[in-house]
Amino acid sequence: MTDLRTQPREAARFIAEHSQHVNISDAGVRNVAKHMDECVKSGTYSIKSWKEHELNPKTMDEAALNWIFFADTLTFRFGQQTTIRFS
Numbered sequence: 001m002t003d004l005r006t007q008p009r010e011a012a013r014f015i016a017e018h019s020q021h022v023n024i025s026d027a028g029v030r031n032v033a034k035h036m037d038e039c040v041k042s043g044t045y046s047i048k049s050w051k052e053h054e055l056n057p058k059t060m061d062e063a064a065l066n067w068i069f070f071a072d073t074l075t076f077r078f079g080q081q082t083t084i085r086f087s
Contacts, residue, residue: 016024039045050056055071057064 012024036045051058057067
């Protein structure tokens with residue numbers, strides 16, 4: 001089996017196909033990708049603006065990567081409702 005730790009798309013596919021409690025919406029993925037693309041193109045979102053958020057790491061090192069995965073895991077598990085719907 002491929003090392004899924006370094007291949008997020010394949011890891012997500014594996015989880016979606018083998019889990020009873022996880023569902024990945026293809027339309028939702030497309031919608032969030034479109035939204036993020038629009039934000040990047042309009043300048044309302046960038047790496048600089050991401051780094052400026054008080055909770056995000058300021059450095060690009062292993063500790064930052066670990067924090068990103070930790071925060072993403074919490075977001076995945078305890079996601080909040082927003083005014084933007086992706087599915």
